[in-house]
Amino acid sequence: MADKKKTESKPTVESACDESRRGFLKTGTAAGAAAAVGLGAPSLSLARSANAAGRDTIKLGLIGGGGRGRGASIQAMNTASGNNVELHAIADVFEKNADIAIDACSTEHDGKVKVTDDTKFIGLDAYKRVLDSDVDMVILATPPGFRPLHFEKAIDAGKHVFMEKPVGVDAPGIRRVLAAGEKAREKKLMVQVGLQRRHEPIYKDTIKQLQDGIIGDLLVSRVYWNNNGVWNRPRDPRDNELEYQLRNWYYFNWLCGDHIVEQHIHNLDVINWLMEDYPVKAQGQGGRLVRTGRKNGEIFDHHAVEYTYGNGHKMFSFCRHMPKCWSAVTEFVHGSNGWAHLSEGKIYDKDDKLIFEAEYDPKKKHDGWQQEHHDLFAAIEAGQYVNEAEYGAKSTFTAIFGRLATYSGKEISWDKCLAEGPSLANVDELTSFDMPAPCVPKPDGSYEVPVPGAGASTVLGYGNAKKKAKG
Numbered sequence: 001m002a003d004k005k006k007t008e009s010k011p012t013v014e015s016a017c018d019e020s021r022r023g024f025l026k027t028g029t030a031a032g033a034a035a036a037v038g039l040g041a042p043s044l045s046l047a048r049s050a051n052a053a054g055r056d057t058i059k060l061g062l063i064g065g066g067g068r069g070r071g072a073s074i075q076a077m078n079t080a081s082g083n084n085v086e087l088h089a090i091a092d093v094f095e096k097n098a099d100i101a102i103d104a105c106s107t108e109h110d111g112k113v114k115v116t117d118d119t120k121f122i123g124l125d126a127y128k129r130v131l132d133s134d135v136d137m138v139i140l141a142t143p144p145g146f147r148p149l150h151f152e153k154a155i156d157a158g159k160h161v162f163m164e165k166p167v168g169v170d171a172p173g174i175r176r177v178l179a180a181g182e183k184a185r186e187k188k189l190m191v192q193v194g195l196q197r198r199h200e201p202i203y204k205d206t207i208k209q210l211q212d213g214i215i216g217d218l219l220v221s222r223v224y225w226n227n228n229g230v231w232n233r234p235r236d237p238r239d240n241e242l243e244y245q246l247r248n249w250y251y252f253n254w255l256c257g258d259h260i261v262e263q264h265i266h267n268l269d270v271i272n273w274l275m276e277d278y279p280v281k282a283q284g285q286g287g288r289l290v291r292t293g294r295k296n297g298e299i300f301d302h303h304a305v306e307y308t309y310g311n312g313h314k315m316f317s318f319c320r321h322m323p324k325c326w327s328a329v330t331e332f333v334h335g336s337n338g339w340a341h342l343s344e345g346k347i348y349d350k351d352d353k354l355i356f357e358a359e360y361d362p363k364k365k366h367d368g369w370q371q372e373h374h375d376l377f378a379a380i381e382a383g384q385y386v387n388e389a390e391y392g393a394k395s396t397f398t399a400i401f402g403r404l405a406t407y408s409g410k411e412i413s414w415d416k417c418l419a420e421g422p423s424l425a426n427v428d429e430l431t432s433f434d435m436p437a438p439c440v441p442k443p444d445g446s447y448e449v450p451v452p453g454a455g456a457s458t459v460l461g462y463g464n465a466k467k468k469a470k471g
Helices: 002-009 013-025 030-036 067-078 095-108 126-132 144-156 171-187 201-211 241-247 265-275 368-382 389-408 414-420 456-460 464-470
Strands: 056-063 083-092 120-122 137-140 160-163 191-193 218-227 279-287 302-309 314-321 328-335 338-341 346-349 354-357
Touching: 056 067, 056 126, 067 083, 067 095, 067 137, 067 368, 083 095, 083 126, 083 368, 095 120, 120 126, 126 144, 137 144, 144 160, 144 171, 171 389, 171 414, 191 368, 191 389, 201 265, 201 346, 218 265, 265 314, 265 328, 265 389, 279 389, 279 414, 302 389, 389 414
Parallel strands: 056 083, 056 137, 083 120, 137 160, 160 191, 218 314
Antiparallel strands: 218 328, 279 302, 302 314, 328 338, 338 346, 346 354
C-alpha cells in the first residue's frame, strides 16, 4: 500500500517529460491569434490531436514542393521523437511539383501524408491558403526570393517554421527576415534554418576545438564551392517569361541571388559560426566565362571574395560552376599554431602533425539534412526553444555581401550594404502569371549581366537618388 501511494504521488520521468513537452507546445500556433486580440498566454497546443499511441500529432504544411521541399518533408516525418509528424497541406506555383511531392512523401511515409484535394493549393498566392489552414508548422522551400515574404506571413499566422537556406536574396529581404525572427521570439515560435552543417557532429566537435584555442589565434580561412553547376530546364513554348524564370529560378537573381548565395552560403556560414561574428568589409571579382548563353540568365559562373572580420581575420571565398575543373566543397582555417580541414574534422599543428580528429559514424558523416530535423523535433519534445533566424539571415547576407562585391568591383562595407542595399523584386505584388517578370530580357532574348566597375552605383543601389536629383 505504501509503495502504491509513493508511485501515485511522484510522476515518472516519462510523464514529467511529456508534461514539459505539452506545456512548451502550448506556445505554438495560437500565439499569433492570442497576441492579436490582446489575450494572455495562448492556451492551445501546437499538437492539435493525439494518435492511438498517445503521441501528439504535429501537422505540417509544405510551401514549395520541389526537391528540397520534398526532402525536408520526408526528413521531418522520419524523426523518432515523441510526436507524430504528418503532412496535411501543400502549396506550389505548379501543380506538377505538388503532385510529385505528395507521391514522394507518400512512398516514404504511407499513412502520414494527409493532403487532400482540399488542402493542395496551386498558384503564386497558394502559400496563403496553407497559412490559413490548421497546420502547426510550415516548411518553406520555394525559391529563396520568396522566403522573406513567406517567413514573415508564417510568423504573423502563428506557425512554427523550418525554412531552407538561403533566407533571402537582397538587403531589404534580410532586414525583413531579421524583424520576423524577432517577432517569432516574442511569440515563442520555433524557427529552424537549413544550414545543416551546424547540426553535424563532425563540424560541432572540430569547431569547439578551434574555438578553445587548439591552434592558437585564427588568422585566415579558405572556403570553396567549386563544381560543375546545376540543372537547366529548356524553355517550354507554352510558358510566358514569368513562368520560364520560375522554372529556371536558379539563374535569376530576384529568385536565387546567384550561386554564391544559393550554395556557397554553407561554407561562409561555417566560418561565421567559427568566428562567432560576421565580416565588416569585402572586395572581390567574378564574371561569366563558361555559362554565357541565354539559358544561363543573369548570374556569374565564378566569384572570388576577400572578406575581413572586425578582428582582422581574412576569409578567402571561392565558388565556381565550370565543368572539367578542380572541384571542392570544403573549408580550411589557419591559425598561429596550425591549421584545420573542417569538413574532414581534422586539425594539424604547424608541422602538419595530426593533433585532433573528430569521431563520427562514417555512414552519417555529413547527414545534417536529417540531423537538423531530429534536433528540431527533439527540442519540441523537450520544451526547448529554438530560433535560428538571426544567424540564418546574417549568413545569407554574408553571401549577398560577396555578390555585391563581385558585381561592383568595389570594396564595400557590411553596415552600409545591409542598410541601403537595393531590392531585386517586390514579390508581394506577384499574384498572377499574367504579370511581367521582375527581370526583363533584352530584345535578343538574353539578360543584362553586371559589369564590375561600369555599373557599381546601380549594382549597390548607391547614388541613384543623387542621379535623379541632378537630372
